[in-house]
Amino acid sequence: MKLIGSLTSPYVRKVRIVLAEKKLDYELILDDPWGPGARAAEHNPLGKVPCLIMDESGALFDSRVIVEYLDTLSPVGRLIPPPGRERIEVKRWEAVADGVMDAAAAAFLETHRRPESQRNPDWIARQHQKVHAGLDYMEQLLGEQSYCMGVNLCLADIAVGAALGYLDLRFPGLDWRAGHPHLARLAEKLDTRPSFTTTRPPAA
CATH class of the missing domain: 3.40.30.10 (Glutaredoxin)
Structure with missing residues (x-):
């Protein structure tokens, strides 16, 4: 592949x-x-x-x-549950995390790819609102759990970790950890895994 x-x-x-x-x-x-x-x-x-x-x-x-x-290619470390309620929950996590990435990427591109005279501050602010709303939602949903779905790593955690890592890359001044201690704890745990350390993006 x-x-x-x-x-x-x-x-x-x-x-x-x-x-x-x-x-x-x-x-x-x-x-x-x-x-x-x-x-x-x-x-x-x-x-x-x-x-x-x-x-x-x-x-x-x-x-x-x-x-x-x-x-589906390997039985090693199944990341998505079989069809049912648990699978829907994992996909919901992924949808929210992807939505945070969508909004963050849109705000970054509007700010850095479009000429300053053509930028729309209100639209950029709207994307930042989506990012903060998504973070608040995931923080509440995670709570005291070790991982998004309880005790085992799954696709939900990977999607969330990728989103949080992107915020660190593109918006280092955001300080999302300050108001989201549960997500900060999860990110710290994920960052010790080889799959996360070897895919960490280069500094902007």
């Missing part, structure tokens, strides 16, 4: 963490979806990363689709 992606994308990192936890071999092909000649556009009509190229079945895109597929 080949994974097309960038080192700073939180969605790519989520997939890479899953690959590491599942002990699956792959080749990482670095790509800048915003640059000329982007590789992702050759396999994903939306031109986004991550994009997983499979040996026989073409390509998969969207991190949620990719991680669902990867979890």
Whole structure:
């Protein structure tokens, strides 16, 4: 398998963490979806990363689709429960964490990719509101639990960890830990895992 992606994308990192936890071999092909000649556009009509190229079945895109597929490839460390209430809970966690990443990425791109005269402060503020609302929601949902779903690592934790790591990368002055001690505790625990340390994005 080949994974097309960038080192700073939180969605790519989520997939890479899953690959590491599942002990699956792959080749990482670095790509800048915003640059000329982007590789992702050759396999994903939306031109986004991550994009997983499979040996026989073409390509998969969207991190949620990719991680669902990867979890079926090996019985090692199941990250997504079988169909039922618990699976829905894990996917809910993933949806909120991905939503935080969506809003954070949108705010970053509006601030750093668009000329200052064309930026919309109200729209940027709206994205930051989404980030804070998502953090508050996850903080309350996590509570005193060791992991998002109780005592074992699952996809929910990986998605949350990727989102929190992206906030540290792009918004170092946010200090989200101050008002979210449960999430801070989870992030500290996740950051000791090899799957997280080896996929940590380079400093901005």
